[in-house]
Amino acid sequence: MKLIKNYAGRLVPDKINGMTQIPYKGIGKHKPKGFKAKPIIRSCADYPSDGNKIVANLKEALIKSGIKDGMTISTHHHFRDGDALTNQLFDTIKELGIKNIRWFPSASFPVHSHLLQYLEDGTIHHIEGSMNGALGRYTSNGKMKGIGVLRSHGGRYQAVQDGEVHIDIAVIAAPTADEFGNATGDRGKTACGLLGFALVDSEYADRVIVATDNLVPFPCVPWQIQGNNVDFVVKVDNLGDPSKIVSGTTEVTKSPDRLLIAEYIAQFFEDAGLLKDGFSFQAGAGGINLAFAIYLKEMMKNKGIKARFIRGGSTKYLVEMLEEGLTDYILDGQTFDLEGVRSMRENSGHVNTSPFTSYNYHGKGNFAQLVDVAVLGATEVDLNFNANVVTHSDGYLLHGIGGWQNALFSKVTILAIPSFRDRIPVIVDKVTTLVGPSDLIDVIITERGIAINPKRKDLIQATKNSNLPIRKIKDIYDEVIEITGKPEKPNFDLNKPVAVVKWVDGTVLDTIFKIRE
């Protein structure tokens, strides 16, 4: 393994876990060659003629799936911090004495710190997916056996579709399912909304196990996961803790600084001419975004403006807009609260999307590019408008990418960030880890002012008469450094990459190195 400087000037490994990599070449510059992965052809003759695929338990399903050392096992994160199944799954894998699993989750949460013991004892070799919280710290400390791979939601679909990651066994937690394996997330005692993150797993994995705590007679409608892709169905007592299934970040901010940011965003929409009939936007969970949605809603009502669609992560605030007729559709990638789950079940305008429809860069287009404005967050933004969402300025890996990289492809991307957090600047001279290239980041909105990427002359022109505090990013940076001082750079061991950040096209955008003790 040697390090190569990529198009963005970042050092990236030429090989990861033994596989040759392509360094990042710039946006839209890497043209994939060849063909999609090709799943094994199956025959109805090898499946129960009555369609009943139930087996006794997860252990039996794993054995029937032919589990063995070194396999890739995937899970999804729709249960978020309430997920009970993934921990049970790895308890079972440990019990079976299986080693060196590549765990391929769509994301991980604090609840999965239970798996640290399996990283320690060799049950899990490494993680490809988000390494959040304790798992991230473990990785940053250089303790994981393999190199972690961080991908966006769209990048995860792309990697499986393109054959970069072959899933041996997919385990899908389904709040409602039938014995044929049709499954949905929008109903049942542990309803989590949709199951879109597990779609690619169901399509491409050799073996697919659906675990459910709510078995219904065939047909389970809707079939977000199609039983025709499922090998085994397992009944479990409880898939998770419903109170933690929804995101913890669905409280509107009370911080005056953050409320100011939210107000600035809404005002920017108006001043830049983004607020017009038939427009669309994406705003996820998180205190600022929720407050922004409330401000925006008032503006839309006052002006009699209706959106064509809103991209979710849905919350009760977006559901209200749908139910009050302020948007035709919510195109939802994951539900962040129970009102989102209810709405998805009840409103035909609350539409289920998947990383295939929304985010896969190796498709014939995707929905992300059709969004007029995306309002996103970041852990760091630098003076060149590059941004970071996975590490903090102390160098520790603490977050996954989620759909963030994919959402950058909207027509206008706004990063809504406090200018500093806990006396650590968020606007920095150079991002610790490059996750979002500056070409796709258009506007930074902080409580100390708004900076527009100089490349977006159209937005600069459109807002030239605005009363908003539009400033140069360097001015905001200088003001922040004045307050916080310039923090020390992390002490990385550049001989020891611990994880990489993939771009949406599968190339390697940046490397996360071990932090020296």
Add this chain to the structure above:
Amino acid sequence: MKLIKNYAGRLVPDKINGMTQIPYKGIGKHKPKGFKAKPIIRSCADYPSDGNKIVANLKEALIKSGIKDGMTISTHHHFRDGDALTNQLFDTIKELGIKNIRWFPSASFPVHSHLLQYLEDGTIHHIEGSMNGALGRYTSNGKMKGIGVLRSHGGRYQAVQDGEVHIDIAVIAAPTADEFGNATGDRGKTACGLLGFALVDSEYADRVIVATDNLVPFPCVPWQIQGNNVDFVVKVDNLGDPSKIVSGTTEVTKSPDRLLIAEYIAQFFEDAGLLKDGFSFQAGAGGINLAFAIYLKEMMKNKGIKARFIRGGSTKYLVEMLEEGLTDYILDGQTFDLEGVRSMRENSGHVNTSPFTSYNYHGKGNFAQLVDVAVLGATEVDLNFNANVVTHSDGYLLHGIGGWQNALFSKVTILAIPSFRDRIPVIVDKVTTLVGPSDLIDVIITERGIAINPKRKDLIQATKNSNLPIRKIKDIYDEVIEITGKPEKPNFDLNKPVAVVKWVDGTVLDTIFKIRE
């Protein structure tokens, strides 16, 4: 090319249009090896960044798709006899001077006799799909350049999925679509219900063209066809004649003989214990089936019985059952009338299926096997309970297979047939063409009596105290021959196969030969 005797004792070619074939081996005996077809990896970078894929017209879309001689071009049949697009498509291909196209429709209708000129002049080399009416007669007369291939709806999905048929360009007629290529059949002035037959085309074809006469702003919801699989969108004035989009066979029979058959079927359900809470059945269009549905509905109401699901082809009769609460779901494969279209749009219990979910034999099971009772038709049934749906006793190819072979996998398959038509017996000594093997055909219901396949001892036992006229098939046959006389066998030229019938697993079940003048 030489002829081989297959497991069913039928002579089948070892090669078809230059491709080596596998002769039929018995039900569930052919185990596929290898991997599914692998579509080309695409990149968003090569598609319009604003998602607008509209091109001026069909001709431009075909040119941009790289159309050339010898390609395979697919269409779907949701517009049935009202289809205007397919004829326009081939007019355009002719205009471009392209030759030797393999036309791969999901079915053909009398309206497509317009294409006879293109079979004559070499624009179309041969058809793989149903060759109905005039196209069938043309084929039977030995005039088509290549050998026709008849597949069931599920077999068509299987053939594309397994890479047996590679589609170069798919043309999808969409009653509603957006400029990104998302498309639906359930709304618009030419609404036809669903677009499930085009699903596999959209997934596997190199290039996918959506033609619509009702363009809506993104997003077109529902997206039965996903724009992420679509290359070009074309606006056309009119996709078809709405009055002919729905099947012509949605009138309840007035014939006393056929009404008697319908009554027998309903009574058989009751006497054989098939009519019970939570049961399921499939009954398509056609006069007998519609009358049967009316009888069955009355019985269900009288007994307070509710079905879990009904497999469509939906009609207003099935919609009434759904809307009156006599079934939880209609699982619909194609809508046969406008009430079906309306219901699909309005009722969440009226669910869109596809040949993938319902019928693909090379999946991990399919829905057809979960249906308790399927009531189907046939052109011929023989004394061994083999059946035919594609040729008549005069040897002429006149019908496609549709979903008929796939539906045979239900738990009980009933063929509802008049014992003779136009003084030609329907019960025969040996079917002209084998389309449905006897192992899957359980009950024959005619106006002269009911015959149960001797292999179904359970059904014989269950109905032993029934008042229904349950007889040996030979007795019914003898009675019919007494009336009609024994018709002459067709004079086939066994040196000249003109088409083959595939089984659901891609093996060759039977051959249709040229008829000597």
